[in-house]
Amino acid sequence: MATFLSLFSTLLLIRDVVSVSAPIMRSVWTATADSFSQGNEPQKAIDANLNTFWHSQFNPSPDALPNWIIVDMKNTYNIHAVGYLPRQDGSANGRIGGHKIEVSTDGTNWNLAATGTYLNDDIVKKTNFITRTARYVRITATTEAQGSGLQWTSAAEINVYHEVTYDYSSRTGWTASADSQETVSENSPPSKAIDGDPTTLWHTKYNGGVTAPLPHWFQIDSGTQITVGGLSYLPRGSPGNGRIGQYSIQVSNDGNTWTQVATGMWVDTEDEKISLFSATARYFRLNALTEAGNRGQWTTAREINLVRGETEIVPAAPAASKGLWVSTVDFPLVPAAVATLPNGKVLVWSSFSRDDFGGSNGFTQTAIYDPATGESTPRTVTNTNHDMFCPGISMDFNGRIIVTGGSNAAKTSIYDSAADTWTAGPDMKIARGYQSTTTVSDGRIFNIGGSWSGGEGNKNGEIYSPSANTWTLQSGALVSPMQTQDRQGPYRSDNHGWLFTWKSGTVFQAGPSRAMNWYDTTGAGSVTAAGNRGDDGDAMCGNAVMYDAPAGKILTAGGAANYQEDNARTNAYVITIGATKQNPQVTRVPNMAFARGFANGVALPDGTVFVTGGQSYVKPFTDTTAQFTPELFNPATNTWTQLNPMSIARTYHSVAILLPDATILQGGGGLCGGCGVNHLDAEIFVPPYLLNADGTRRARPVINTVTATARLGATLSITTNSAVTRFALLRSGSATHTVDTDQRRIPLTPSGSGTTYTVTIPSDPGVALPGFWFLFALNSAGTPSVAKIIKITT
Secondary structure, eight states, rough: OOSSSSOOOSSOOOSSSEEEEOOOTTOEEEESSOBTTTTTOOOGSSSSSOOOEEEEEOOOSSSSEEEEEEEEEEEEEEEEEEEOOOSSSSOTTTTTTTEEEEEEEESSSSSEEEEHHHHHHOOEEEEEEEEEEEEEEEEOOOOOOOOOOOOOEEESEEEEEEEEEEEEOOOTTTTEEOOOOOOOOBOOGGGGGGSSSOOOEOOOOOOOOOOOSEEEEEEEEEEEEEEEEEEEEOOSSSSSSSSSSSEEEEEEEESOOOOEEEEEOOOOOOOOEEEEEEEEEEEEEEOSSSSSSOOOOOEEEEEEEEEEEEOOOOOOOOOOGGOOEEEEEEEEOOOOEEOOOOOSEEEEOOOSSSSSSSOOOOEEEEEETTTTTEEEEEEEOOOOOOOSSOOOOEEEEEOOOOEOOSSSSTTTEEEEEETTTTEEOOOOOOOOBEEEEEEEESSSSSOOOOOOOOSOOOOOOOEEEEEEEEEEEEETTSGGGGOOOOTTTTHTTTOEEEEEEEEEEEEEEESSEEEEEEEOOOOEEEEEEEOOOOOOOOOTTEEEEEETTTEEEEEEOOOBBBSEEEEEOOEEEEEESSSSTTTTTTEEEEOSOOOEEEEEEEEEEOHHHHHHHHESOTTTTTTTTTTTOOOEEEEEEEEEEEOOSSSSSSOTEEEEEEEETTEEEEEEEEGGGSOOOOOOEEEEEGGGGBBTTTTTTTOOOOOEESEEEETTTTTEEEESSSOEEEEEEEEOOOOTTTBOSSSEEEOOOOEEEEEEEEEEEOOOTTTSSSSEEEEEETTOOOOOOOOOEEEEEE
């Protein structure tokens, strides 16, 4: 049985038995659908033939969306991914856009595994999710990817994946040959693909400007007949030149007469691929028909193995006391930047490309994600002439998202969700990328650092006035006091400042340098030293979260002395700021269990802080040393708790943000073209405060009424459906590159009883920063309501 896609959670090290993520054999599967056309029956989606496909009925009239297809695997498996290959005949009709994926053990009761939106192209899609027990998988197409209102659905191939241990054939006595080899510019003969060393590779000829054209073949002579259940292929890492896309596999007993046993298409990543089949033969030939990234006519392989057998791994059931990862969200891009909007939806974007960055291209791939449907509406933003990769992000008092710099380093772009429009703002006075911005107490937006683009060094402060639509330099707001001692110098040392708006127009800089500072944004600006962050060192790409704004409490965690190629740390501190321009109190708290750089921190309604993702050795565009287990810091008990692990690595270019229903959206990572670690998705985490001991959802309080707009210092009247003990305000967040200067939490103690309460909003705009906030009610068990979104005004 052929396969077209297999992504492994970790790179394979050559050994006899390994744990991998692999496709399930489809030889006994059946498929049904709500609709099909003659000649395009649902079984065509599981027939191992890329040239056939299932298509919903379209003649004489289409069966309107949604359309669904169900595969019955005949046996129950512990599955964690579904692969979808659009039709391969050159037509775009029926490509799935909006979708949901559900699983079932009985074909009647269905469990949601994923929602989302696939991009309109013909490459393979793979949706990962937390392992679930299932016999049946249902894919429901809710929209057609072309976005033209077309009412049909198609699929060339569907695969399902589980985690197994594989027994690999011994390679003693093997020889390898190929149609082409490069031995001049590099020594890459076929033998390098069976030498047990994943740092070497076979490469077809390219020296002297003479490139051997596709197709290519690679052949194993095992020396004697052996029985195998499949072939494994480990592609090269970055750069990805020569990764195999479409392939076929043949076997022979004499080396002359060949029988095809598998065909398919592999995705353009560095993870190992498996193609399953059953054959007894001496010779095995892998034919490379296309290059996975359409980069050229060459083919490469780090290692090729033959598979003897497999054993499924049954994971331990997650404990509800540690929260649950409940579903995956597929995006049409890598969400390297994110902002929650006043309407409860989420703005995400990548760069000029959905999965790559580079240059100054003057446009950006964006999408609006709707948590209510799980789907995204993509949009290419061209009118601001701004590639918004690696920017500063802040939400102004009116809920507009102000995006600055990045690849187009001087630009400003503004998104207004009320009008659903992007407009160009004025250019900054200093071109920047990797800077941090923060909305200050008078409504202006302070901006500092950012030597990643626009030139290195002297990225002093400037400030944007939304009312005047102007940028003004602040010559006294010097960047030098906040720089780290990064080995790469200013290019890295002024990146991703931890900025917190405070009273009287001041901004507290908590890191990532060990030196802390106060910035005064009045007049020409100024900077005042605020001491060191205890015994911490520089903590680039660590986290800082204001979890109690009235008390001035900030948690910092993790980070590394250098931006890349360095060990991250477990250090954690609580900083308490009070009077402006005075040294804060710094208290070292227990370390995290896991060292993290490139992680994300999220303030939660109950006052805890969720820290997730990252890696212990920071190296951009890699998932090695990824940390899969989130941790929860409880300031009341001064403890960290390890939570259930996620299924997808979230390292460099990942994001995490609080949603209005008090769950967390964590996604992204990669955005590096053919690097093999692009994650065009997110996972939804349900914190323990929403779960009963058996994993079912707790009954939640409901906010029945509250005013939609309130002034600073005002008293809010709130009614609920049941008794509550406290309330919390959390400002709408925005995140990129570990930084979220918008989020902060205000705990509110209510007056009243029964179901009628009043709370008072702090009167200082440096604490209750005007803008849009989530208002949560919490009961005595600490269970939060779904938020009401309110606007705090001056």
